[in-house]
Amino acid sequence: MTQQLPQTPSTEPELAGVRNFRDVGGLPTADGRRVRYGRLYRSGHLAHATAEDAAFLAGLGLHTVFDFRNVADHKLDGPDIELPGVRNVNIPLSDPADGAEFWRMVRDGDMRELRSILADGKGTHRMVASYRRIILDRTAEHSRVLHALAEDSVPALMHCAAGKDRAGISIAVSLLAVGVEREAIEADYLKSNDAHRRYKVRRSDTSPAGMSAEVMELLNPLFGAERAYLAAAFSTIDETWGGTERYLAEGLKITPETRDRLRERLLDGS
Numbered sequence: 001m002t003q004q005l006p007q008t009p010s011t012e013p014e015l016a017g018v019r020n021f022r023d024v025g026g027l028p029t030a031d032g033r034r035v036r037y038g039r040l041y042r043s044g045h046l047a048h049a050t051a052e053d054a055a056f057l058a059g060l061g062l063h064t065v066f067d068f069r070n071v072a073d074h075k076l077d078g079p080d081i082e083l084p085g086v087r088n089v090n091i092p093l094s095d096p097a098d099g100a101e102f103w104r105m106v107r108d109g110d111m112r113e114l115r116s117i118l119a120d121g122k123g124t125h126r127m128v129a130s131y132r133r134i135i136l137d138r139t140a141e142h143s144r145v146l147h148a149l150a151e152d153s154v155p156a157l158m159h160c161a162a163g164k165d166r167a168g169i170s171i172a173v174s175l176l177a178v179g180v181e182r183e184a185i186e187a188d189y190l191k192s193n194d195a196h197r198r199y200k201v202r203r204s205d206t207s208p209a210g211m212s213a214e215v216m217e218l219l220n221p222l223f224g225a226e227r228a229y230l231a232a233a234f235s236t237i238d239e240t241w242g243g244t245e246r247y248l249a250e251g252l253k254i255t256p257e258t259r260d261r262l263r264e265r266l267l268d269g270s
Contacts, residue, residue, distance in 0.1 A: 015050075033263075039156075040154070043158075047081065048077070093166040123222055124228070143253050176247075
C-alpha cells in the first residue's frame, strides 16, 4: 500500500527531549520545485526522547533514522530510543570538536584552559576546519546516505548530537543533490540558532563563574550555527571539485539516474 505523506507542513512541535527537530520540506530548488513535506527531517539525538516525543516521531511514518554520532557521543548521551518499524542506521561522522580531552576541558576546564583552546578565534577556526574535513574525508558516508535515500529510506530523519553540524552537513549534501539553492540551505541551517532549538551548553561548574558571560562567549562557536561554517563546506566543494555537479558525480559517485530517483522521492511533483 502506498503511504500517504503530508503535502503541507504540520505544526512544528517543541519536543521535550529532542532538540532542534524540523521538517526541511518547502525549500525551493533551482528549477522551481520544492522539497516535499514529510520526506526529510533533522534533529538532535533521540536518546532522551520522552514517551510523548516517541509517539509523535512514531506517527511520522519514518522508514529510517540516520544517526551520525560516534562512540563517544553514545557514551555521553546513550543510544536512540527504538521507534516501532523504523530502521536505525548509525554512520559515525567526525565530530567538529572531536577529542575526549577537548570536551573534558569544555565541560570541566577553568577559564585558563578554556582560553587556551578557544580564545582568539581558535574555536571558530576549529569549526571551519572540521566542516572542510567532513566534506573531504566523508565522501563514502555521504554517498551511502544519498544512495539509501534514493533506494528505500524515505521518509528519513537525520541527526547527530546537536543536529547542527554533522546532521547539518548531511542535510545540506542531500539538498544539494536534488537542486535546492544554497541560500535556502543556509537559511534552514541557521534555524539551529533559534532559542528553542539550540543545544544546551554542558558545564560541570554551573555557578555564575562557571557559566559567566566570558565562558559563554568562548563556547559560542562550538554551540552556534554560523554562516562561515557552512560556507566553508560549500567552498571546499567548489575548490576541490569545481562545483556541486562534479562533487556529486565524482566525489560521491552519484549517477544521473540516482539523482532522478532522489528528486522523485524528495521533491514535489510540479
